[in-house]
């Protein structure tokens with residue numbers, strides 16, 4: 609399946625991340641945590657599909673993607689960054705990326721937080737955020753996607769970890785997890801770059817957890 613959709617609006621989120629709100633085709637539905645492949649509807653880019661997560665809710669009249677652009681090479685995300693309102697994207701079938709299976713611990717690195725945006729928006733709307741906790745790791749505070757939004761939805765249940773800022777550098781390592789996690793039998797949801805997901809998943813397994821993980825970047 610393939611649908612051509614117009615960009616309704618673009619909003620800057622951080623120095624390299626934007627929200628793209630696009631038309632929602634009739635009958636197009638998804639669950640929080642699901643994704644689709646997106647291409648830019650221009651001659652040389654039509655066949656360059658990349659996976660992106662829906663960050664809005666299914667009930668919204670439009671779709672939203674929240675996309676980090678890699679401006680250091682001429683890929684799809686760099687070209688998305690130059691698009692304007694009215695430009696077109698091609699979206700495809702919806703597929704599961706990561707799904708909510710009950711209250712637990714969410715661990716995200718950078719743009720890996722996008723499936724959790726949709727999941728927490730839904731939980732917040734349904735008044736079910738309680739008993740969930742989010743650990744969101746970034747290089748610096750300038751990289752944090754939707755800081756205010758997560759604070760509003762999660763209150764003191766969101767923890768921001770900064771790995772490259774000032775002299776207060778933190779990492780989600782074994783010691784961090786042992787200090788901050790009270791119950792390793794709850795569900796764990798991890799999403800982020802390859803190395804982070806692999807490292808944290810291995811530690812969690814060692815500590816008795818069964819993490820659900822999604823790799824975003826190699």
Ligand SMILES: Cc1cc2nc3c(=O)[nH]c(=O)nc-3n(C[C@H](O)[C@H](O)[C@H](O)COP(=O)(O)OP(=O)(O)OC[C@H]3O[C@@H](n4cnc5c(N)ncnc54)[C@H](O)[C@@H]3O)c2cc1C
Pocket residue numbers: 643658659660661662673674675676677678680681682683684685686705719722723823824825826
């Ligand atoms: C299920 C799923 C859902 C996703 N959802 C989102 C989302 O909601 N939001 C989001 O921002 N991302 C998301 N991603 C990640 C996103 O798909 C990638 O960032 C995107 O495909 C990169 O496309 P590109 O053409 O710009 O880069 P590509 O050229 O495809 O490169 C991919 C990666 O390789 C690196 N790379 C490759 N070539 C070079 C080069 N020459 N110089 C430097 N670096 C290079 C880049 O760092 C990049 O991470 C998701 C990934 C998956 C698997």
